[in-house]
Amino acid sequence: MKIDLNQLDDSHFGTSTPDPLRYAFVKKHSAHAGGMSMPVSQQDKESIFQSITSVNEQRTKSRCLYIHIPFCRVRCTFCNFFQNAASRQLVDDYFQALLTEIKQKASLPWTQAGRFNAVYIGGGTPTDLSPVQIEQLGKAIRENFPLTTDCEMxxxxxxNRFSDEMFERALEGGFNRFSFGVQSFDTKVRRSAKRLDDREVVLERVAALSARDEAPIVIDLLYGLPYQTLDVFEQDLIDFLDTGAHGVDLYQLVIGGDAPMLNMVEKGRIPSPASTVDKASMYELGSAFMAKHHIKQLSVNHWARSNRERSQYNSLAKTYAEVLPIGCGAGGNIGGYGVMHHRSLDTYMSAMQKGESTIAMMMKQGPLQEIESAIKAGFDSGIIRRSQLPQFQGHDTFDLLKPVFEVWQRNQLVEVQEDYLVLTLAGSFWAVTLAQAAIQAxxxxxxSTANNKSMGHHRLAG
Ligand SMILES: C[S@@+](CC[C@H](N)C(=O)[O-])C[C@H]1O[C@@H](n2cnc3c(N)ncnc32)[C@H](O)[C@@H]1O
Ligand code: SF4
Incomplete structure (x- = not known):
């Protein structure tokens, strides 16, 4: 069995160039590498969900819980995650529905059959809940779900509005890790992206929370925003260091969907976001900055300054772990199915009121599901380990992919070692593109095995 390299092209291999960091590929199309899956019909999704959650056993070693809070006070110009403008009444009604769904999902036999290793409350902006709601949410999770003793919450x-009271109540509720979107500390960049608060306010708040040393404080920084030159980005990195935060994500800005930024650029109200070539230079700067300050790299875009930051959810949810989704707009995967909840708040709320399914879409994951997850996790971590790739029809997947790895090595994107594939700096910048290419390979x-089989059947039938 062999991958036919003729079926792949430069969009998979990258071009041979003296500067692969900037020029190996044209641009990154999405934030995540997708896999192959088949939609399940509307009438089947609920019965399938019931059957995969009525089993009294733990299918995978690790499992995670994802709860979505689909509100933000203000929409940032670059963001595709925005769903609803927060108003107290909407948030309060949603919160009640969420508590009901938490109880329902907790009572499933599958839920109680094993422990959850990581819980993630994402959004939107979960910190737009009230301090009391945040404490209640943490407590509801801990009372209803079996969690491991070192469960990351x-x-x-x-x-913005993350007060001392909110921090105390969150800790009281059991949250033990906090991830704040900063994007950039620079006031001009922030204002043009419609971020709340100016540089000094954000700097001071991140520093004060980090100094408490009660739980890891992690921040997200974007690179490539309008007005965010290389110098501004370098100052963002210095600011991160100065705050004493325990970890940082550096995300390449990828504008898509209906993010308002492009329209503003078209109307000449703000300068364009950075080109891919400029973003590659920013990644290079960020990566060198972390190395210079001996900040440990946990993945191609995440760094930790202290052992307190483990980033369990990210590493587990990207691998073999099952992820149980709760709430409007939440997504997960369980029992070999991808599950996506209603994204419209009205549809979700009305489903909850009528006691109907909250699932909008269900996908049966393809035969390569486990291999795809391992590939994505490997590329995200920067190293693909032979031992972590499941076999493909009895063959060693690392060996099967080796011809592709060798082309990448010639294009300076990776270094092929006996049992490992190590991404170069260029390979790390293009990690999602490479993962997608490996999945397509x-x-x-x-x-080709399916074609061979059907030809075989024809021969038998004939
Ligand atoms: C779902 S958002 C929630 C964060 C929180 N609401 C905030 O604004 O700070 C999580 C992260 O996604 C990243 N993100 C948002 N829009 C992005 C884009 N267009 N390209 C790349 N990353 C993006 C940001 O770094 C953000 O912190
Ligand atoms: S970046 Fe955060 S606050 Fe801004 S619109 Fe997106 S989810 Fe909402």
């Missing part, structure tokens, strides 16, 4: 959000094998 992350609350995502912003520092494996899918050519699925297609």
């Amino acid at each position: 992350t609350l995502e959000g912003r520092t 494996m899918n050519t094998l699925v297609k």
Whole structure:
């Protein structure tokens, strides 16, 4: 069995160039590498969900819980995650529905059959809940779900209105990790992106929370925003260091969907976001900055300054772990199915009121599901380990992919070692593109084995 390299092209291999960091590929199309899956019909999704959650056993070693809070006070110009403008009444009604769904999902036999290793409250902006609601939410999770003793419970959000009271109540509720979107500390960049608060306010708040040393404080920084030059980005990195935060994500700005920024650029109200070539230079700067300050790299875009920051959810949810989704707009995967909840708040609320399914869409994951997850996790971590790739029809997947790895090595994107594939700086910048290409390469094998089989059947039938 062999991957036919003729079925792949430069969009998979990258071009041979003296500067692969900037020029190996044209641009990154999405934030995540997708996999192959088939939609389940509307009438089947609920019965399938019931059957995969009525089993009294733990299917995978790790499991996570994802709870979505689909509100933000203000929409940032670059963001595709925005769903609803927060108003007290909407948030309060939603919160009640969420508590009901938490109880329902907790009572499923599958839920109680094993422990959850990581819980993530994401959004939107979960910190737009009230302090009391945040404490209640943490307590509801801990009372209803079986959690491991070292379960990581992350609350995502912003520092705006994240008061001392909210921090105390979140800790009281059991949250033990906080992830704040900062994006950039620079006031001009922030204002043009419609971020709340100016530089000094955000700096001071992140520093004060980090100094408490009660739980890891992690921040997200974007690179490539309008007005965010290389110098501004370098100052963002210095600011991160100065705050004493325990970890940082550096995300390449990828504008898509209906994010308002492009319209503003078209109307000449703000300058364009950075080109891919400029973003590659920013990634290079960020990566060198972390190395210079001996900040430990946990993945291609995440760094930790202290052992307190483990980033469990991110590493588990991207691998073999099952993820149980709760709430409007939440997504997960369980029992070999991808599950996506209603994204419209009205539809979700009305489903909850009528006692109907909250699932909008369900996808049956393809035959390569486990291999795809391992590929995505490997590329995200920067190292693909032979031992962590499941076999494909009895063959070693690392060996099957080796011809592709070798082309990448010639294009300076990776270093092929006996049992490991190590991404270079250029490979790390293009990690999602490479993961997608590896998945497509494996899918050519699925297609060719399926074709061989059907030809075999024809021969038998004839
Ligand atoms: C779902 S958001 C929630 C964070 C929180 N609401 C906030 O604004 O601070 C999580 C992270 O996604 C990242 N993000 C949002 N829009 C992005 C884009 N267009 N490209 C890349 N990353 C993006 C940001 O870094 C953000 O902190
Ligand atoms: S970046 Fe955060 S606060 Fe801004 S619109 Fe997106 S989810 Fe909402």
